[in-house]
Amino acid sequence: MASSQLKTSLQARLTLRCGWALAALLLLASTAGAGSATETDLDRELRLSAMIGDTDTIAALLDQGAEANAANQFGKTALMMAVESDSMDTVALLVSRGADINERTVAGCTALTFAAENGHIGISALLIERGAHVHDRTRAGWDALMIASRHGIAEMVRQLLFRGADPRAADKDGRTAFMNAVAAGHLETAQLLLQAGAEINSRDNEGDTPLIMAADNGHQAVLDLLLMAGADVNARDQLGMTALSWAVTDGFAPIARRLLIAGANPNLADVDGVTPLMAAAKEGDGRLVRVLLKHGADPEARDQDGRSALELAQAAGHEGVAQALSGTAR
Helix, strand or coil, rough: CCCCHHHHHHHHHHHHHCHHHHHHHHHHHHCCCCCCCCHHHHHHHHHHHHCCCCHHHHHHHHHHHCCCEEEECCCCCCCHHHHCCCCCHHHHHHHHHCCCCCCCCCCCCCCHHHHHHCCHHHHHHHHHHHHCCCCCCCCCCCCCHHHHCCCHHHHHHHHHHCCCCCCCCCEEEEHHHHHHHHHHHHHHHHHHHHCCCCCCCCCCCCCCHHHHHHHHCCCCHHHHHHHHHHCCCCCCCCCCCHHHHHHHHCCCCHHHHHHHCCCCCCCCCCCCCHHHHHHHHHHHHHHHHHHHHHHHHHCCEECCCCEEEEHHHCCCCCHHHHHHHCCCCC
């Protein structure tokens, strides 16, 4: 197929399938008038064709000398674009014509990480079968399992675990795939990772545990899973805050109650000496104040500035909470 015919074919497909007429016209105008397409033009057209799954044009471009692994300014190759578009035929064609499965973008992403992010199970299976590295990391330290877990794509997580992905691996922030699933509230994914050996009391670089993350984000079902699996209910982060502290700070009364029933200590203070009761009093949350008092919170405790929960409530103008606390003063 002649170069001019390839351009016309590509333009028509972009316009018809994706509504990208303007982008296609700009691309084609930039190469119009030349006797033959340059290698750069062919490579660019190859990537655009991969985005729309045009295997006929891709084959013709490769025959004319397009480089299967040529990348754009972000390091993205035609294979990666085909993966994102969920075009199995295009992926298979590019791989058969020499596309590097483990090529990386500027950010360190691979074809497999793109498949994991988008939940393209069939394509990820093909990539792994053809040699994709399940342990490869992006520059942020994310592997395919961490990415799939963050998005709660349970079937992808199951596949990656079966293929040897490490559920205990951590990114540059110390976060594991399990933490990603927990923080996002993906119950099924969290269960899969826990069954695969994820560490239930692991900590990220800020000292957060999965239980703290579940409490801080208000994910009741995931929190229940963690408690039943033996999570440390009184673990503290670098600020000295526990899962209960975060639940109270965020106003999640049902989660705070569940943690207290599970044995959370209501009198553990953070690095500033603030207890959950003080935090609830300062926010004027009468419901949480009552729950905490019922479970043994000490109304006489004081923070590093010598203030009690009652004094914090009074200073913030929460009269109802102050009255409730006044009745507990000794």
